[in-house]
Amino acid sequence: MARPVSISEDAILDAARRVFLKHGYQAGTAQVAHEAGVSEGSLFKHFKTKQALFLAAMAVESQEQEWEARLMQSVGTGNIHRTLEHVGLQMLRRLQVLMPCIMMVNASGVTFTRAGQCENDPPPLRLIRLLTRYFRAEIKAGRLVMAAPGIYAHTFVGAISHYVFCEQVFNYRSGPPAAYVRTVVETILKATLKKA
Numbered sequence: 001m002a003r004p005v006s007i008s009e010d011a012i013l014d015a016a017r018r019v020f021l022k023h024g025y026q027a028g029t030a031q032v033a034h035e036a037g038v039s040e041g042s043l044f045k046h047f048k049t050k051q052a053l054f055l056a057a058m059a060v061e062s063q064e065q066e067w068e069a070r071l072m073q074s075v076g077t078g079n080i081h082r083t084l085e086h087v088g089l090q091m092l093r094r095l096q097v098l099m100p101c102i103m104m105v106n107a108s109g110v111t112f113t114r115a116g117q118c119e120n121d122p123p124p125l126r127l128i129r130l131l132t133r134y135f136r137a138e139i140k141a142g143r144l145v146m147a148a149p150g151i152y153a154h155t156f157v158g159a160i161s162h163y164v165f166c167e168q169v170f171n172y173r174s175g176p177p178a179a180y181v182r183t184v185v186e187t188i189l190k191a192t193l194k195k196a
Helices: 009-023 029-036 040-046 050-058 066-073 080-108 123-140 149-170 177-192
Strands: none
Touching: 009 029, 009 040, 009 050, 009 080, 029 040, 029 050, 050 080, 066 080, 066 123, 080 123, 080 149, 080 177, 123 149, 149 177
């Protein structure tokens, strides 16, 4: 008797990502199963609905990255300016990969669960929350003065996101990524660095 074909969730997600990026949300689960080399039933053992499969496939690099963990470890030490420049460039690179996926999810009519109502928020919201925690920790450490750390975090992530949006949708860059991020960091820190 032949042994049933076993496939990893990652292989299914890779196949689904290829199919959805080529055909959009209207692509059927049969197409995804064919691309993955499994039965449709195997897909639904891993993902209960087509929407769940689509959102999982489009959530490229949803796991926490090393630089995110190191950000919180840097609180109270090192140069805040250099730390935020590094974080900004990492966010920009990550969003260059994620933005097309987010745009496809949005264009498909599939919606993300409202923020805070699911275990994994969409990546831009996770980044805002992470940066808010970092700003609050630096305020507590006495290195920043900031009345609304959540708004500054949103501004920072929003500026980086907008750069990527303009680059991908309009093929427009106001400057090289490093110069853009440096200017965003300088603008935020002018108003928030604690004076010695």
